[in-house]
Amino acid sequence: MESVSNIGWAKMEEQSGWAKMEEQSEFVIDIVRSLEKLEPPVSNDCCIYRVPHNLREAMNENAYTPHAVSIGPLHHGRKELEIMEKQKLRYLGEFIRHIRFDFDHAVWIIKDMEDSICYAETIPLDSNEFVKMILTDAAFIIIHFVKCKSISNQQDEFLYRNSCLLSSICRDLMLLENQLPLFVLEKLYQYYLYVSQGLDPAAVSSFQELTCNFFEDVFYRNKLIPEHFPENVNHFTDLLRSFHLPSNFSPPSTQRNKLLYSASQLYEAGVTIKARSRECLLGCEFISNNAELQIPPLELNNLTTCLLQNLMALELCHYPGKTYICDYISLMGYLMETSKDVDFLVQKKILDNGLGDSNEVVTFVKKLGTHIAVDRRFNCFTSLFSGLNRHCEDHWLRQTTWQKWLTIIKVMAENTQS
Incomplete structure (x- = not known):
């Protein structure tokens, strides 16, 4: 017969084993829960990013941060940009009047594209908030571009009397973190033209023309024509990059090399x-x-x-x-x-x-x-x-060779004289 002490030790070991199993089970469950909460990987369609932290530290962080107006979700709600939020709402009101108050259809256009509007991080907004933000920002860009094209549309507006603010808006619309997908702007602008009242068809500009006009001081002017507007660009930052590339660009070489001379x-x-x-x-x-x-x-x-x-x-x-x-x-x-x-x-x-x-x-x-x-x-x-x-x-080889010959000739001449 087993001694009482042996039985006691056996029970203690059994309980300890169950405790370890329960602890491991909780550990496994915790890992599973973490995996379940894990967000899906960034889609290959994503093209709007937050600038990497190491790059922000190495360079001037202000170069990546909007000074006047936020576009898209990455800087949405920043307190220092609140003034332009009111101006964006005014332009949204103008946009709605231009489309004859068919606001529901404009919302539906953005809703229909919502799943295709991709950013490289989770956006802490629900669907309605996200759609409202995208529509407000897109309407602001469209109305602003239209006003920049026509001097008559700029009368009695404080925005166009403030050259410093205009310059800041232009700068902010170039920033990688401050973008809307171009297809959203083009789709909404097409609808804007389709239902707008009082527009002369012959005087209507395409969105490509409006964009080229707006950014003409940033690009090289002789390249800024709508016929050269590249296809499949993702947003304004991507567009600016495309305009700076040659049309017949040869693929990069895989040979490692660098320039050795200034x-x-x-x-x-x-x-x-x-x-x-x-x-x-x-x-x-x-x-x-x-x-x-x-x-x-x-x-x-x-x-x-x-x-x-x-x-x-x-x-x-x-x-x-x-x-x-x-x-x-x-x-x-x-x-x-x-x-x-x-x-x-x-x-x-x-x-x-x-x-x-x-x-x-x-x-x-x-x-x-x-x-x-x-x-x-x-x-x-x-x-x-x-x-x-x-x-x-x-x-330098020719120079060195020539110097050697000059030295030889000089030595020979000296020997001859002596």
């Missing part, structure tokens, strides 16, 4: 550096036959630096292997090694320095290139880098 060093190696026509920002070309590097002019000011940072953020979030703007910035970083290089490019009318100090330009460009990680296996300027590096190496 602008002033290239000039010293016999490379002629000149500005070319402003077809697009990335239209840089090295013509090896006459050693000529052609670069479209770049204007650096508070607006364009903000734009470049947001275009790069978009590429890093959405265009792996196609980071063309990032590649362009890396090229500029190689060329602008020192303030001497900046001054040289200004002299050649390639750079319009609106930042003032040449060292500030160097710091800005290098900061962009240093703190943004891109896949160097894909760079659209690899062949340009190779051509310039090869030219400089050949030039």
Whole structure:
């Protein structure tokens, strides 16, 4: 017969085993609950992102944050933007009057597209709140674009007497975190034209024309025509990026390479550096036959630096292997090694320095290139880098060879005289 103590120990071990099993069971249940609460992964259709935290820390955070007006959910409800919320509601009222008070149908249009309006994080709004926000923001953009197109529509409005505020709105509509999908704006604008009263069909602009007119000071003007409006762009930030890319862009090379010489060093190696026509920002070309590097002019000011940072953020979030703007910035970083290089490019009318100090330009460009990680296996300027590096190496080799021959001739001459 088992002793009482043995039985007691057995019961204690059994109870301990059950306790461990219960504890493990609760642990498993907790994991299952966590999995059940897990949000679905971000859809491949998502194209509007919050700028990554490391990028915000490395660069100027203000460059990614709206100053005047919030568009979409990522900055919705910010207290410092409340003033423009009233203006947005006024424009929503104008929009409703233009569509002959058929407000229900406008709401239905947004409701029908609701599942297709995708952001890269969970939005803490219910369906009605979300639809109201999208409709209000879209109506504001449409009415604002229409008013910007026609001076007669701007009379007696405080907004169009305040050039600083207008500039801030233009800036805010470029930001990656401050976007609506373009298909929402186009769909709602089509409905706006369809039912609006008092519009002359011959005088009506397409949404592409309104958009080009609004952003003409940001783009290069000769590229800003509706016929060049790219297809399948996601939003205004994406559109700005598309307008800065060449139409016949060759795919990036997978060969790792970088430019080894700055602008002033290239000039010293016999490379002629000149500005070319402003077809697009990335239209840089090295013509090896006459050693000529052609670069479209770049204007650096508070607006364009903000734009470049947001275009790069978009590429890093959405265009792996196609980071063309990032590649362009890396090229500029190689060329602008020192303030001497900046001054040289200004002299050649390639750079319009609106930042003032040449060292500030160097710091800005290098900061962009240093703190943004891109896949160097894909760079659209690899062949340009190779051509310039090869030219400089050949030039210095010829110089070195010539110097050696001069030294030999000098020694021979001295020996002959002695």
